[in-house]
Amino acid sequence: MTALLKLDNATIRFDGLVAVNGVDLEIEKGEILALIGPNGAGKSTIFNLITGIYPPTEGGISFNGKSIAGLPPYVIAGGGIGRTFQNIRLFKELTVLENVLIGAHTRGRWDLTGALLKLLPQVRREEGRLLKLAIHCLTQVGLAHKAYEQACNLPYGEQRRLEIARALAIEPVLILLDEPAAGMNPQEKRTLLEMVRNIRAAGVTVFLVEHDMKFVMGLSDRIAVLDYGVKIAEGRPEEVRANPAVIEAYLGKGTMR
Amino acid sequence: MLHAFVNSIDPYFLQILVNIGIGITLALGLNIITGLTGQLSLGHAAFMSVGAFTGALLTLKTGTPFYLNLLLSGLFSAAVAALIGWPILRLTGDYLAICTLGFAEIVKVVFLNLEITNKALGLTVPTPTSALPMPVIVLMVAILAIVASVLIQNSRFGRALKAIRDDEIAAESVGINIARYKVQSFAVSAFMAGVGGCLYAHFLGYINPSDFGFLKSIDMLSMVVLGGLGSIPGAVFGASILSAAPEFLRFMSQYRMLVYGALLVFLMVFRPNGLLGGVNLTDLVLRKLGIRRHGATRNQEGSQ
Amino acid sequence: MFLQQLINGIALGSTYALIALGYTMVYGIIALINFAHGEIFMVGAFVGLLMVGVFKLNIFLAMACAMIFCMVLGVVIEFIAYRPLRKSSRLSALISAIGVSIFLSSLALMVFGANAKGFPEQAFSSRQIHIGNADISTLQLLIIGVSAALMIGLEFIVQKTKIGKAMRATSEDYNTAALMGVNVNFVISFTFALGSALAAAGGVLVGMLFNAVSFNMGLMAGLKAFAAAVLGGIGSIPGAMLGGLLLGVTEVFGVAIGYSSYRDAIAFAILVLVLLVRPTGLLGRKVMTKV
Numbered sequence: 001m002t003a004l005l006k007l008d009n010a011t012i013r014f015d016g017l018v019a020v021n022g023v024d025l026e027i028e029k030g031e032i033l034a035l036i037g038p039n040g041a042g043k044s045t046i047f048n049l050i051t052g053i054y055p056p057t058e059g060g061i062s063f064n065g066k067s068i069a070g071l072p073p074y075v076i077a078g079g080g081i082g083r084t085f086q087n088i089r090l091f092k093e094l095t096v097l098e099n100v101l102i103g104a105h106t107r108g109r110w111d112l113t114g115a116l117l118k119l120l121p122q123v124r125r126e127e128g129r130l131l132k133l134a135i136h137c138l139t140q141v142g143l144a145h146k147a148y149e150q151a152c153n154l155p156y157g158e159q160r161r162l163e164i165a166r167a168l169a170i171e172p173v174l175i176l177l178d179e180p181a182a183g184m185n186p187q188e189k190r191t192l193l194e195m196v197r198n199i200r201a202a203g204v205t206v207f208l209v210e211h212d213m214k215f216v217m218g219l220s221d222r223i224a225v226l227d228y229g230v231k232i233a234e235g236r237p238e239e240v241r242a243n244p245a246v247i248e249a250y251l252g253k254g255t256m257r
Numbered sequence: 258m259l260h261a262f263v264n265s266i267d268p269y270f271l272q273i274l275v276n277i278g279i280g281i282t283l284a285l286g287l288n289i290i291t292g293l294t295g296q297l298s299l300g301h302a303a304f305m306s307v308g309a310f311t312g313a314l315l316t317l318k319t320g321t322p323f324y325l326n327l328l329l330s331g332l333f334s335a336a337v338a339a340l341i342g343w344p345i346l347r348l349t350g351d352y353l354a355i356c357t358l359g360f361a362e363i364v365k366v367v368f369l370n371l372e373i374t375n376k377a378l379g380l381t382v383p384t385p386t387s388a389l390p391m392p393v394i395v396l397m398v399a400i401l402a403i404v405a406s407v408l409i410q411n412s413r414f415g416r417a418l419k420a421i422r423d424d425e426i427a428a429e430s431v432g433i434n435i436a437r438y439k440v441q442s443f444a445v446s447a448f449m450a451g452v453g454g455c456l457y458a459h460f461l462g463y464i465n466p467s468d469f470g471f472l473k474s475i476d477m478l479s480m481v482v483l484g485g486l487g488s489i490p491g492a493v494f495g496a497s498i499l500s501a502a503p504e505f506l507r508f509m510s511q512y513r514m515l516v517y518g519a520l521l522v523f524l525m526v527f528r529p530n531g532l533l534g535g536v537n538l539t540d541l542v543l544r545k546l547g548i549r550r551h552g553a554t555r556n557q558e559g560s561q
Numbered sequence: 562m563f564l565q566q567l568i569n570g571i572a573l574g575s576t577y578a579l580i581a582l583g584y585t586m587v588y589g590i591i592a593l594i595n596f597a598h599g600e601i602f603m604v605g606a607f608v609g610l611l612m613v614g615v616f617k618l619n620i621f622l623a624m625a626c627a628m629i630f631c632m633v634l635g636v637v638i639e640f641i642a643y644r645p646l647r648k649s650s651r652l653s654a655l656i657s658a659i660g661v662s663i664f665l666s667s668l669a670l671m672v673f674g675a676n677a678k679g680f681p682e683q684a685f686s687s688r689q690i691h692i693g694n695a696d697i698s699t700l701q702l703l704i705i706g707v708s709a710a711l712m713i714g715l716e717f718i719v720q721k722t723k724i725g726k727a728m729r730a731t732s733e734d735y736n737t738a739a740l741m742g743v744n745v746n747f748v749i750s751f752t753f754a755l756g757s758a759l760a761a762a763g764g765v766l767v768g769m770l771f772n773a774v775s776f777n778m779g780l781m782a783g784l785k786a787f788a789a790a791v792l793g794g795i796g797s798i799p800g801a802m803l804g805g806l807l808l809g810v811t812e813v814f815g816v817a818i819g820y821s822s823y824r825d826a827i828a829f830a831i832l833v834l835v836l837l838v839r840p841t842g843l844l845g846r847k848v849m850t851k852v
Contacts, residue, residue: 051430077432089427091420101413102420106432108413112441115412116405130413170431297652299659344837350651351594355787356836359829362784366826471780475663482656514667521660525653526645 002065004029004205005050005081005174009059012049019045021229022059027174032196032206034216037226038249043209044086046226047176050207051083052076063174078106082167083176086209088159092152096143096162099151100134103169107133137165140202141195157188161195168199175199177208181215193219217241225249263390271392273501278395279456280500284480284492285402286449291478292487293415294442295422296346297354300361301450301477304334306469307364308451309458310374313382316459323385327398327455334451335444342443347436361474368466379465382458395456402449406489409445418442422487450477472514479517482524485531494533565695566817567810572701572770574809575708579763580786581793581801582715583756589732589796590752591647596658597638598760599783600665605631605761606768606778607673614681624707624765628758635757636750644746662780669776677775680768704766711762712802715755719798728752732796781825785812788832794845803843 003026012020020042027033035043048054050061052073061069068076077083082103091099108130114123138144141161146154151162160180167175177196181189189212196219200206210216216223216237223240225233227249233240240246263271287301308330315326345356368374387394409415417438420428425435458464480499484491503513524531580602587595605627612623642661646654687700719725727748730738739745767782768774785808793804808828815827835842 053426072434073426073429074432074434077430083430085427085430089424089430091423091427093423094419098416098419102416102428102433103431105413105417105420110412111414111417112409112445115409115414118408118412127413166431291652295652297655345833348836348840351592351655352791352836352840354655355594355784355791356833358784359788359832362829363826363833366823370822475659478656478659486652511671512667514663515671518660518662518664518667522642522657522664523660525649525657525660526642529649529653 003027004064005207006062007046007050007059008062010046010049010056010061011058012045012054013057019229020049020056023226023229023231025224025231025234027205027207029173029205030200030203031221032200032208032219034220034223035207035209035226036211036213036216036223041226042229043226044178045229047083047178047209050076050176051081077170080170080173081176082170082172082174084160084163084167084178084180086178086182088163090151090159090163090166092150094151095147096138096149096151096154097134097147099162100137100165100169101130103137103166104130104133104171106170133171134169137168140168140198141165142191157184160184161192164195164199168204172204174205174207177206177210179209179211181210181212189215259393260390263392266392275392275395275456275460276500277497278392278399279453279460280480280496281399281493282402282449282456283453283477284484284496285406285489286446286453287477288406288481288487288489288492289409289418289449290442290446292481292485292492293410293422294418294439295350296439296443297350298357298443298446299354299471299474299478300357300359300364301446302469302471302473303357303361303364304338304447304450305454305457305473305477306361306368306464306466307337307447308334308454309464309469310368310380310454310466311451312455313380313458313464314373316382316385317380323387323394323459326385327394327452330455331448331452334454335448338447339440339444342440343436346439346443358471358474361469361471365466365470374466377465377467379463379468380458381463382461384462385459391460395460398452398456403489403493405449406492410489414438414441419487475517479521481531482521483531485533488531488533491531491533495531562694562817564693566813568692568695568697568701570810570813571806572704572809573813574789574806575705576763576767576770576805577782577786577789577809578802578805579708579711579759579766580782581790581805582712582798583760584787584790585793585795585798585801586728586732586752586756588790590728590749591643591735592651593643593654594658594787595643595753595756596655596783597642597661597665598756599779599781599786600662600669601631601635601638601757601779602760602764602767602782602786603669603774603776603779604634604665605757605764606774607669607764608761609765609768610678610680610774620703620765620769624762627761627765631757631761631764632754635753639750639753644749662783666776666779669779673776675776677773677778679772679774700769704770707762707766711759715759716798718755724748724751784832785825785828788828788835791832791840791842792835794842797842797844800842800844 005027007023007025010020010023011018023046035046037043049056052071055070060067063079063081091102108126110123110126117123135144138147141164143158143161143165151159154162164177164180181192184192193215196206220237222235223237224231225240225246232249233243233246283305287298290296290298311333312326312330315321315329341360345353348356369377374380384391417433420433421435421438429435476499480495481492483499484493484495580598583598584595587593608627608630609623612618612626613620638661642657643654646657687698689696689698719728727743730743731745731748735745786805789804789808790801792807793800808831811831812824812827816824820827
């Protein structure tokens with residue numbers, strides 16, 4: 001079975017600093033893969049590599065068998081890879097609904113002409129379709145009742161969920177979640193866990209970066225471990241947890257439970 | 258018959274109304290690239306200039322009907338914008354602003370040296386003959402500008418522009434081709450500026466490249482900022498006040514730029530949303546009528 | 562002929578460099594294009610003019626007065642128009658800067674009128690000195706000398722003093738510098754003061770060079786100096802010096818080969834070109850944004 005996403009000796013250098021060093025990684029369709037590692041290990045950089053924010057200095061990235069290395073971010077997103085950000089990047093001044101509607105951008109095609117010819121039935125139909133998609137995504141994360149709130153007025157946990165809804169609006173094949181549980185209380189984390197499971201159940205492959213070990217262990221099918229830009233372990237949660245190299249990388253900081 | 262009606266209005270008052278109408282068109286145009294898309298254009302007077310001279314030359318040298326002139330002036334300005342926008346719009350905020358300023362200066366210098374624009378002497382433009390009197394045309398254009406702005410703001414296109422304004426990286430992450438939308442926004446903006454310029458040329462009767470310098474760009478910017486960047490009623494409001502004010506404040510004309518300057522600083526520091534920004538006109542009207550829309554709780558509790 | 566134009570270019574370019582330094586330092590430290598910087602240059606010229614014309618001071622004292630006055634002005638402007646906006650969007654700060662610029666030039670127009678004023682004869686009697694087949698005036702020598710001295714002084718402050726170290730730290734990383742105990746507000750004010758002082762000196766020198774001081778000299782000079790700063794690499798002090806000199810020389814040569822009516826456009830053309838082809842300029846550093 002060919003992998004959905006494949007990193008092949010992916011390397012990225014910033015002026016002498018090697019942030020990601022020869023990483024081989026495969027993500028299978030339909031799985032939940034987690035990427036863990038100490039701070040600064042290069043996890044977010046891998047996300048940025050995949051989504052096209054930085055091109056790899058060496059190595060390749062392929063999605064569904066086709067190379068995506070060096071493609072601009074908007075093309076990669078249009079190809080079905082959605083993401084959230086470590087530091088939330090919502091459209092703060094806009095409403096919750098508008099945020100997700102913008103997420104649904106690639107699901108429509110009418111631009112300036114569509115704007116000016118708003119009453120054209122094709123345009124109206126498209127707007128209706130986008131609206132329905134947006135509300136569906138909001139319902140998936142439990143925020144439909146706050147559709148007209150301004151995004152910046154949401155509490156932190158809901159802002160993270162909104163970002164997920166926006167990424168879902170791409171109707172992605174693969175979704176990258178960058179520390180989705182950061183800053184959440186245990187109750188919110190339980191809700192999030194269910195949410196991610198539902199996302200996978202709906203057919204979306206999930207690749208996430210997280211620091212909370214309990215969260216990761218309970219959710220993932222497989223885990224990959226990154227340290228100083230190098231993949232030091234990969235496998236099922238039980239395997240990884242017992243791996244001495246992994247334990248050493250974390251230096252027994254008590255994060256493994 | 259319409260001509261007779263228009264001629265019966267006090268010409269001084271009419272002039273103010275026309276100035277307001279042109280101002281609205283210009284302000285709404287700038288609002289699209291600067292207010293909606295968040296890209297500061299400090300050289301928008303250049304597009305006004307291009308439109309003005311295109312329209313003037315079309316009237317002087319060819320016999321094209323005025324409506325066509327208007328359209329062609331706008332289209333030509335838009336084409337110029339698309340051309341220079343493509344390389345320029347990849348620059349970030351501050352640099353883009355200065356670059357547009359530089360471009361406007363270049364346009365001014367070029368027009369001052371071209372034979373066809375009559376160099377520093379400028380062009381005298383005859384009043385066009387058209388079925389409708391000029392003031393009515395200006396009014397219609399202003400209304401069209403408002404309608405177009407409203408349509409754009411609430412469309413997929415407008416949402417993409419707002420996304421670019423708020424967070425480019427996030428916008429890219431949902432598949433928005435930033436460069437393409439910026440250029441399109443720039444072109445639409447320039448179209449409106451060009452149309453405004455054409456109206457200006459034909460109403461004033463005389464244009465000179467020096468009219469369209471930095472101060473003109475600041476005039477336009479002040480209109481948009483006063484009312485609130487990104488707000489359509491704001492742009493209309495700002496344009497109205499600042500187009501009419503010079504007339505009423507004629508005794509204060511030397512203080513005008515002084516006031517503008519202080520006004521810009523004051524607004525940015527104390528009320529960056531302008532006087533009308535953050536005000537949703539539809540909500541306001543409906544609320545006054547006793548109807549609450551969407552159970553909206555705008556800015557009630559702060560974020561936790 | 563070549564040598565003559567080169568001399569003219571270096572003299573002119575030195576003044577651009579003085580102004581460009583202010584832009585680059587402020588941009589390096591708070592990522593703001595201080596649009597009002599050109600007007601400080603203009604104010605400096607007027608103060609120098611007043612000191613010489615009304616108070617009959619010699620040119621060096623007049624320059625010192627202009628520098629001190631503008632230092633205060635620069636700090637006040639930062640405090641009123643930029644500091645409150647530090648957490649706001651870049652657009653707001655830029656618009657505020659434009660507001661200050663317009664305010665100052667309009668004020669100058671009101672106070673001094675629209676006509677350019679010249680320095681009185683006794684300000685600095687300039688003689689011509691022959692070098693090869695070119696003339697260099699003592700005025701040009703003064704300009705080049707003063708500019709060089711000021712730039713060396715600036716380099717010294719930035720590289721060898723404690724406050725200079727604080728400036729460099731803050732421009733590298735604002736937040737870390739603050740966490741390390743640097744009084745960031747003071748450093749920023751100090752940067753504005755330094756930049757303004759240099760611009761003021763430039764103003765007096767340019768005023769004498771062209772023997773014309775007017776309310777609108779700030780805009781054009783400011784934009785050209787900004788072009789110079791960008792050319793050299795915004796945020797880089799040696800870059801601003803290099804950019805200023807290059808721009809001055811290019812402009813002079815451009816006029817000499819016949820493009821005199823496009824004189825002002827030359828700077829803008831360079832600006833646009835640099836921004837499109839090599840936005841970091843000649844000596845600037847590439848900055849990666851963290852996502």
